[in-house]
Amino acid sequence: MTTAAILVAAGSGTRAGGDVPKQFQRLAGRPLIAHAHAALVAHPAIDEVVVVVAADGIDHLAEALGPVRYVIGGASRRESVGHGLAAVRADRVLVHDAARPFLTAAVIDRLIAALDDHDGAVPVLPIADTLARDEGVLGEVVPRGGVMRIQTPQAFSAACLRAAHAAWPVDEEATDDAQMVRRLGGRVALVQGDAMLDKVTHPDDFAQAEARAAFETRSASGFDVHRLEEGEELWLGGVLIPHDKGLSGHSDADVALHALTDALLGTIAAGDIGTHFPPSDPQWRGADSAQFLVHAAGLIAARGGRVDFVDLTIMCEAPKIGPHRAAMRSRIAGLLNLSEERVSIKATTTERLGFTGRGEGIATQAIATVSVPRC
Numbered sequence: 001m002t003t004a005a006i007l008v009a010a011g012s013g014t015r016a017g018g019d020v021p022k023q024f025q026r027l028a029g030r031p032l033i034a035h036a037h038a039a040l041v042a043h044p045a046i047d048e049v050v051v052v053v054a055a056d057g058i059d060h061l062a063e064a065l066g067p068v069r070y071v072i073g074g075a076s077r078r079e080s081v082g083h084g085l086a087a088v089r090a091d092r093v094l095v096h097d098a099a100r101p102f103l104t105a106a107v108i109d110r111l112i113a114a115l116d117d118h119d120g121a122v123p124v125l126p127i128a129d130t131l132a133r134d135e136g137v138l139g140e141v142v143p144r145g146g147v148m149r150i151q152t153p154q155a156f157s158a159a160c161l162r163a164a165h166a167a168w169p170v171d172e173e174a175t176d177d178a179q180m181v182r183r184l185g186g187r188v189a190l191v192q193g194d195a196m197l198d199k200v201t202h203p204d205d206f207a208q209a210e211a212r213a214a215f216e217t218r219s220a221s222g223f224d225v226h227r228l229e230e231g232e233e234l235w236l237g238g239v240l241i242p243h244d245k246g247l248s249g250h251s252d253a254d255v256a257l258h259a260l261t262d263a264l265l266g267t268i269a270a271g272d273i274g275t276h277f278p279p280s281d282p283q284w285r286g287a288d289s290a291q292f293l294v295h296a297a298g299l300i301a302a303r304g305g306r307v308d309f310v311d312l313t314i315m316c317e318a319p320k321i322g323p324h325r326a327a328m329r330s331r332i333a334g335l336l337n338l339s340e341e342r343v344s345i346k347a348t349t350t351e352r353l354g355f356t357g358r359g360e361g362i363a364t365q366a367i368a369t370v371s372v373p374r375c
């Protein structure tokens with residue numbers, strides 16, 4: 001069985017307002033659509049993802065997601081889903097609103113499992129508030145027993161969804177695909193929904209979704225070594241230290257900033273310092289390593305994340321690190337826009353053992369802890 005996901009994003013977002021349709025406005029550091037798209041792409045059971053976008057949204061889509069598979073949508077959500085459906089080949093189809101950003105793998109798992117013995121499946125939530133008619137003033141209560149909220153993604157056997165779209169009257173609108181499948185006689189399962197999946201519809205919903213954005217804490221380590229040589233400057237932790245030898249190697253060979261840069265890159269699985277600044281590239285010869293650290297922190301910020309804490313252990317026999325610790329903390333805190341309480345610098349000798357003990361080089365181990373939006 002293969003599974004496709006259709007991510008509908010061809011609406012104008014009129015109720016939400018803003019300079020661009022809501023699906024391209026930023027939420028938790030990324031375009032709104034990027035959250036749901038990442039969740040669908042990352043799910044192991046989903047084989048293909050197609051985005052449905054308005055003709056005048058193609059540039060916004062490219063800016064938001066880079067090169068992705070897309071088709072042009074229609075005048076209504078129903079038509080947009082139909083265009084997506086024409087572009088996929090899989091046996092099962094999930095249809096999801098780009099306006100519902102926080103989609104977990106657990107919801108997708110529940111929907112797909114329900115397709116084993118149903119034609120479709122929808123995530124549902126109970127209604128917690130009293131419902132009443134709006135008559136200008138308070139009208140009668142609407143009984144809420146047996147009533148529920150229906151979310152997306154909605155999952156279907158592709159054949160059933162195609163048949164439902166083909167049978168639907170052209171001049172009638174549909175609230176969602178599940179109702180279309182149901183009207184054709186399809187059995188649609190109810191699976192547990194998720195409050196995190198609530199749709200961003202009105203301007204205030206952005207603030208609420210922002211508050212809901214789940215962050216996860218990640219830690220990663222970095223390690224680096226550079227050789228001590230005569231005739232070189234000694235840059236360590238972004239500070240020039242007077243010493244009879246200096247470090248040689250990539251850029252200014254600041255082994256502490258290199259280890260820390262690798263730790264930061266590790267938190268977002270973005271490779272290492274050599275991936276971003278190849279040692280073979282002459283432009284980095286003698287370069288200030290501070291820019292590498294700032295670049296890594298920038299990549300974390302671009303994902304909507306933040307650096308929480310960094311900890312370095314510098315291993316050398318000489319120079320003594322203690323007298324320079326405060327300057328290093330201050331420099332690194334400044335580069336990362338952190339308070340100094342969030343920068344820890346420790347040092348150790350290796351008891352005259354190994355290359356550090358013989359004064360041939362300096363090693364640094366770094367650990368970075370960051371918060372990034374869960375996706």
Ligand SMILES: Nc1ccn([C@@H]2O[C@H](COP(=O)(O)OP(=O)(O)OP(=O)(O)O)[C@@H](O)[C@H]2O)c(=O)n1
Nearest residue numbers: 008009010011012013014015075076080098099
């Ligand atoms: N012609 C349409 C209309 C809606 N959608 C998508 O359907 C989802 C749910 O629709 P809704 O929240 O109503 O979005 P909009 O139609 O954009 O909002 P509004 O009604 O405020 O303009 C959204 O991801 C929207 O982009 C679509 O693909 N094609």
Ligand SMILES: C[C@](O)(CO)[C@H](O)COP(=O)(O)O
Nearest residue numbers: 077097150151152175176199
């Ligand atoms: C498809 C849907 O999200 C299910 O709850 C909902 O019906 C979309 O409604 P809208 O009025 O187009 O926002």
